[in-house]
Amino acid sequence: MDTVVTDPVVGLLLEGRYRLEERLARGGMSTVYAATDLRLHRTVAVKVMAEHLAHDPAFVDRFTREARATAMLSHPNVVSVSDQGADQGLVYLVMELVRGRTLRDLLQARGRLTVGETFAVLEPVLSGLTAAHRAGIVHRDIKPENVLISTDGQVKVADFGLARAVAGTGQTSHTGGVLIGTVAYLSPEQLERGRSDARSDVYAAGVMLYELLTGHPPYAGDTPLAVAYQHVHHDVPAPSAEVPDLPWQVDELVARTTRRDPAARPLDAGAFLAELTDLRSDLGIGRMPVPTGRPVESPGTLRPTSRPSAPRPRDASVPGRSTAPRPETLGGRSRGTTVLPGTDSGPTGQVRGAGPRPPAVRPGVPPHIRRRRARFALTLVLLLAVTIGAIGWWLGSGRWTTVPELVGADEQTAIGRLQEAGLDPAFGEEQFSETVPEGVVLSADPGEGELIRGSDVTLVVSKGVERFTVDTALAGRPLEEVQAALGELPVQLDNATEYSDDVPSGSVIRFDPAAGTQLKRGDVVTLVVSQGRAPVEVPNVVGQEPDAAQDTLEQLGFTVQRDEGRSADVPTGAVMAVAPAPGGAQPYGSAVTITVSVGLPQVTVPDVVGMSEDEATAALQAAGLAAESTQFISGNRVFQQSPKAGELVDLGTTVKILISFG
Known part of the structure; x- marks a missing residue:
């Protein structure tokens, strides 16, 4: 068969040794290629399992079984297998290449x-x-x-x-x-x-x-x-x-x-x-060469005569009738003695009238057939005797056998013991076990006693320990999504919370035990869920320049808002207040307002006209203002003030009062 140029397998080098050169045949389960064994410099055949079956353990086992079975044989009439393996996703056998x-x-x-x-x-x-x-x-x-x-x-x-x-x-x-x-x-x-x-x-x-x-x-x-x-x-x-x-x-x-x-x-x-x-x-058929495709010869050339329906006895009433068998041509050679027309011969080839005829062999049944039938009859008698004895043995104790010890044996050993005892293995559903290794018999039904030979004994084989793992890819996913993914595992789920600078709030930070840990059925898995970033303490930035204070707060994750105010204690242009108050913890990203001083506080000038000098001075001082009095001629009452009553002035401003007669 010609190589298909588009076959992607042609040209591959398997295990660094077998270079696939040409596709020879293709079936539903495998493809056979001619290949070069670069190590031994010879041409071999490589059978490659179909890609869709390479992940099926049953078919991979069949390939392995073929290699092992054939490797046990060394015979010129058996295709030899020299290697088996898997490479680049291909499962293959290396065999003797037979051109033909x-x-x-x-x-x-x-x-x-x-x-x-x-x-x-x-x-x-x-x-x-x-x-x-x-x-x-x-x-x-x-x-x-x-x-x-x-x-x-x-x-x-x-x-x-x-x-x-x-x-x-x-x-x-x-x-x-x-x-x-x-x-x-x-x-x-x-x-x-x-x-x-x-x-x-x-x-x-x-x-x-x-x-x-x-x-x-x-x-x-x-x-x-x-x-x-x-x-x-x-x-x-x-x-x-x-x-x-x-x-x-x-x-x-x-x-x-x-x-x-x-x-x-x-x-x-x-x-x-x-x-x-x-x-x-x-x-009388001689050894012939094996046919390799020549046209078929006519049926009468290489075939013996047809089978007679019954042995034909010699008919003495018909003159000239021969008792010798009809000649047969086999492979171009005549078997026996040829009888010429018009003559009569006995088994030794004598012509009629040449002398007394010896007793004729019973026609229709050659001697070798009679010997074979005699051997068959003797064999039949012996077989009948053995059969009768076997039936007696079977009806007695022979049909009963004892169930061997099976629990604790590996699967193949248990099967061998059952077959030796004349019992048939059957298999129940495999089960997990914390104490019995994988592939070892957990239980047998029936497990002991006597059974009739040929009965089924059901074996339950251990699958080994049952373990589950949490996928590491679930970390960082939202809690609801993680719970849904783990809902199929036979484990118990618990929650815990923790602040995290990296995982968003409501998502899973980690698992306890850690993801990938081997878990037993019923184990508790704690989902540590993020609460977001931890709260941040508000720093005291009073007295700082507004820009510097805002930069400090933003680096801590706060959103900064500005306001203006007046303060007698903080210089103009400096931060005079922070809200929320410094020292308290606030959620990450919350807003903080800083109040920047734009000057001294302002007060309303009181009306002191008509008051005595002492009264006016006391009233102005009570309002946070200073009093400066001027005597006009002489008098004891405030006649005039500046600034006037009701005006807003900075705290500490001096109010001039004019004293005159009242």
Whole structure:
């Protein structure tokens, strides 16, 4: 596939080692790039998880699981994984680069394969699966899309993203009720119970065998549910119903590997591979190169003859009728002895009349089939005996098992103990605990006693300590907004007030305990709310110049207003009074009035005309004025005064009085 120039990932350098050079393929969950390993100077394939899934722990776990599962394998028919990591927001796997195509591409190009070509493709697939099963790994997603065919014809199994490592090929893995895999290849036990083991991979490989021979899977439907129903309730049909010239032995192999009962299938991929190898030998099919996309040959060229409906006995009443099997052409080679027209030969190739004929082998049933059936019959008898014994054991004490000690064990250990005891783990809602670490079993139901094997035991796993934190960004916000934001936390809120020069009144200054502190459920969090700036004491600026006094007050945060007044004690032009009075505390920003002296106080001149000199002097002095008397001729009464009575004059002004006869 050509590189998309606009792909922003192309050209990135991951972990300073893998430079992404070319996009090879893109799917719903990941994209595969060709990359250069700058450390080892080699070309590799890098699978990058889709960006929208990189934050999903389940998909990241699948990527990690694929790396670990495949890293356990070292086999020429398994795509190797060499590294795994995350960088620049990308989660990735580093894999062996296989230049070529998938088996799905080959089927789309060819339609279907011949028997020899099918065996040539399926044998390396089963060989790679055999290595996985012997390592205790079940692939769980065998399908043509996950089989790669290189340009030189090498077949490799890829995408172990759904694989599970289990205790052995006889051990099952449980998916928690979630179907994983492609429904067209899922076994009945996966669809019904979510369980899978090596025999589930055998079923999928058997379905793929059918598809390689016919060009399509055995079941189709409008919905995945319809396809799943057919897997569970119907046997896979014989491929010869679609391709009439297929050998009946191939039909039997498809039937054995796709039995709905897992116990009736080959034990694992190794057993399947052994049967496939035996069948190829029985049919006389030589090893063929893996097809890489050449046009399909005519059906009669590489396929054996069709399966007979029943063994055909020799008919002695018909002259010249041969008892030897009809010749079969397999891969261009004739199997057995060719019978020429007009002659009759026995099993050893003798011509009629050449001598006595040895006893003929029973027609229609080759010796290797009879041996296989005998082995099957013996196996069936042994299996029946074992089954009867197992049923007796089961009806007695065998079906009961003891619930193991689970509380205090970590989750994976508890699951292992349950599986060893023949019980199925189920999970309740996780709970917080102040004493039990995260991932450790808090409780089990039932927690002790005996249960029937296969029963569910519900595990409640600890989530660890429950802690909450107050967001530091809430400091400085209005109280109502902070209370609304903290209303979802299971803590108690309390308020306190404090003056602040920096935080506006009504907003939260800080939290006690401080924001970011780990809090338990029910802890008290005190919101310290600002009352604004602290009150300021009014200074004494009396006697100062007005401008200097105003500057002092404004620096303290007061708003200054000016007024004028008269004072006998303060010089003109100086501050004579401050209101509010100095020494008292006033709110920050409040108004302070300073009164500036414009001179001495003024008084009204009293009327002293007609008074005696002494009386007039006393009256003027009482009004704050001075008296200066002048004697006119002689007399004892004020005859005239200046300033006149009723005039306003400065305090201390001298009033001249004229004394004359009264």
